[in-house]
Amino acid sequence: MAMSSDRPINLDLTTIRFPITAIASILHRVSGVILFFGSFILMALLSMSLNNEASFANALALLDHRFVAFIVWGVLAALAYHFVAGVKHLFMDMGYGETLESGSFFAKISMALAFILIVLAGVWVW
Numbered sequence: 543m544a545m546s547s548d549r550p551i552n553l554d555l556t557t558i559r560f561p562i563t564a565i566a567s568i569l570h571r572v573s574g575v576i577l578f579f580g581s582f583i584l585m586a587l588l589s590m591s592l593n594n595e596a597s598f599a600n601a602l603a604l605l606d607h608r609f610v611a612f613i614v615w616g617v618l619a620a621l622a623y624h625f626v627a628g629v630k631h632l633f634m635d636m637g638y639g640e641t642l643e644s645g646s647f648f649a650k651i652s653m654a655l656a657f658i659l660i661v662l663a664g665v666w667v668w
């Protein structure tokens with residue numbers, strides 16, 4: 543059977559509007575990827591700090607650089623969002639937030655809590 547040529551085609555990606563639940567899900571996956579790669583950076587810093595007293599001082603000096611502090615803050619931000627979204631998923635596994643309205647509400651609440659934690663992490667790092 544041939545496809546109809548009068549079907550709607552939307553190639554302008556700026557007109558597509560994702561629901562808040564889809565945005566929360568995508569951000570949860572992205573934060574997981576950031577955590578995966580960021581853990582290698584944090585483990586390298588930990589390994590560097592555990593060698594001896596001089597390398598510990600070097601690791602502390604490295605953390606004073608803005609770029610390294612930004613990376614650490616990014617990993618902490620990903621951790622905060624991933625943790626909050628994970629707790630939201632645990633609540634959903636228990637049967638809460640499974641409807642469209644409550645799922646949207648829980649997504650907004652989890653994003654707000656994650657935003658607060660991300661700002662607090664920024665205050666702590668900077």
